[in-house]
Amino acid sequence: MKNVFSHHLFSNRTFNQLIFNQSTFTCKRANLKQLTIVFISLFLISCTQADKSYTQVVANAQLTEVASTINLENNKAALKTVADVDYAQWSQEEKQSALLLTALGCIDISTNDSKQSTSVNDCEALAPLSIDYPSVPSSLTLLLNQLVSQKIVQGYNVKEQTLVTSNETGDNIILYGHSSLIHAKQLISLLTISNIDFIWQVIAKESAFNIRDDWQDIQPDEKISRVRIAKEYDVRFTFADNAEQLRFMPLINQYAKKDSDDETGLIKNAWWQPFYRTFAPQQSFMPVKRISLQADGFVASTLVLPADLTSILNLIKSNLSQTDVIISSEDVWVNPAFYRYLEGDYK
Numbered sequence: 001m002k003n004v005f006s007h008h009l010f011s012n013r014t015f016n017q018l019i020f021n022q023s024t025f026t027c028k029r030a031n032l033k034q035l036t037i038v039f040i041s042l043f044l045i046s047c048t049q050a051d052k053s054y055t056q057v058v059a060n061a062q063l064t065e066v067a068s069t070i071n072l073e074n075n076k077a078a079l080k081t082v083a084d085v086d087y088a089q090w091s092q093e094e095k096q097s098a099l100l101l102t103a104l105g106c107i108d109i110s111t112n113d114s115k116q117s118t119s120v121n122d123c124e125a126l127a128p129l130s131i132d133y134p135s136v137p138s139s140l141t142l143l144l145n146q147l148v149s150q151k152i153v154q155g156y157n158v159k160e161q162t163l164v165t166s167n168e169t170g171d172n173i174i175l176y177g178h179s180s181l182i183h184a185k186q187l188i189s190l191l192t193i194s195n196i197d198f199i200w201q202v203i204a205k206e207s208a209f210n211i212r213d214d215w216q217d218i219q220p221d222e223k224i225s226r227v228r229i230a231k232e233y234d235v236r237f238t239f240a241d242n243a244e245q246l247r248f249m250p251l252i253n254q255y256a257k258k259d260s261d262d263e264t265g266l267i268k269n270a271w272w273q274p275f276y277r278t279f280a281p282q283q284s285f286m287p288v289k290r291i292s293l294q295a296d297g298f299v300a301s302t303l304v305l306p307a308d309l310t311s312i313l314n315l316i317k318s319n320l321s322q323t324d325v326i327i328s329s330e331d332v333w334v335n336p337a338f339y340r341y342l343e344g345d346y347k
Contacts, residue, residue, distance in 0.1 A: 054097035054120075057106075061126035062182050065267045066189045067093070067100040069255055075099055103193040125189065129181040129202060133231050134160055136206045140293055140300040143319050147302075148208050148227055152312060153291075154342055155209025156302040157232070163203050164292075164299045172239040174248055176276040177205070179232040180269040183256075187235070190255060190267060196247055197240035207232045212346035215272060216261060249284055249335060252276070257337060259347065272347040273337040277303070285333035288342065291316065294326040303332060305342055 052060075058067050072095055101107045106123035120126075136158045144156045157177070178184060181202075188200055208229045211222055222228055239245040258270045278285055289309040293300045293316070304312050309329060317327060337347065 053094055054101055055091070055093045057120055057126070058097040058100055062128075062268065063100060063126070063186060063189055064093075064097075066186050066193070067096040068265065069190065069267075070096045070099050070193065072096065072099075100189070100193060104189060125192075129185050131181065131202055131204050131233055133204045133206070134298075136298060137296045139295050139323070139325070140298055141206075141208070143316065144293070144300055144302065145208060145227075147312075147315070148210060149225070151210060152315065153302045153304060155207060156300050157205045157207050157234070158298055158300045159203060159205045159234075161294060161297050161299050164301075170238065171280065172242055172245045174237045174239070174245065174276050174278055176235045176237060176274070177207070177232060178235075178269070178271070178275070179207075179230050181233070183267065183269040184233065184235055186267040187256060190251060191237075191248075194247070194251060196251075197244045199238045201236045203234045203236060205232050205234055206230075212272075212341075214346040245278075246283060248276075252335070273341045273345075274335060275338045275341075277332050277334045277338070279330075279332060282333055284336065286336055286339035288332055288334050288339065289329055290332040291327070291329050293320070294328070295324060303334065303338075303342065 055064075055067075058064055072092065075095075098107070101120060101123070104123065104125035106120045106125060140158055141156075144153070147153045148155055176187070184202060191198060206229075208227055211218055211226055211228050219228075237248065239248070252274055255265065255267050256270045257274050258266060258272045277288075281287070287306060288303050289306050291302050291304060291309070291313060302312075313327070313329060320327065334342075340347070
């Protein structure tokens with residue numbers, strides 16, 4: 001069953017049609033006739049009749065940080081004072097929240113249903129993300145844990161083999177790794193309101209990696225091991241074309257990359273060094289090597305600097321010579337911040 005809803009960003013005369021299917025969204029662009037002031041008036045009137053403020057609805061959906069990225073100056077034409085609503089009295093947060101909910105398809109401003117705002121919580125875009133994590137066999141992780149603790153490699157991911165082989169590679173694809181599902185939800189919403197044409201899928205993974213002294217979220221048990229083991233995910237973003245893909249990194253740098261302890265304006269759980277990669281050369285991405293170990297229906301992979309590939313491959317092969325693990329390597333391109341992580345930096 002597919003639930004279909006549309007959204008419109010007021011600074012643009014297009015809207016994206018979102019098709020929700022399990023953990024995958026498809027965003028397709030279509031033309032939209034310019035909305036009349038009558039429809040805008042009806043939308044504003046409906047806001048006053050909501051059981052909850054739009055700010056509260058957005059907060060309950062954990063999307064406040066995304067709403068705060070909306071520039072009201074660019075959306076003046078969409079929010080006008082009309083006789084029935086004293087728009088001037090709205091707070092900045094309420095205006096931004098109303099625009100966000102409209103962009104996500106939670107409010108249809110082309111309808112005269114004055115009660116639509118009371119059912120806004122049924123909007124699929126506001127629902128929390130969820131993911132099932134598989135049990136990863138130790139046949140792949142024992143050696144890699146040792147290599148991470150010795151800092152021979154900086155970290156690794158383990159995924160189910162079918163998800164790696166069928167869903168990772170291809171044109172105009174970016175794999176974005178993180179541990180917070182709230183962050184993923186906010187990032188998907190951020191790309192959506194930016195009118196980027198994409199589809200997405202969440203892929204579960206288990207990860208381990210070396211932590212950096214300057215990270216601010218180090219847990220007590222990590223201070224000794226200096227290694228973090230986590231249940232994480234990759235979001236596989238497939239963009240309509242290369243031009244759409246090139247819009248991704250600037251958004252991450254502005255809203256999802258932490259550069260200072262007191263930085264504001266970021267989406268939830270932004271990292272010092274975001275982790276995303278492509279499988280073809282892309283502008284501003286850095287070349288690295290991915291070593292993959294395949295066994296028992298899973299694939300473990302680690303990224304290394306090209307100069308270190310041969311020595312690390314030889315070390316892995318010597319330790320796995322008596323096993324059925326299949327070892328391979330390939331070219332991958334990563335974002336500059338993660339490349340600096342591989343070099344030992346923290347941001």
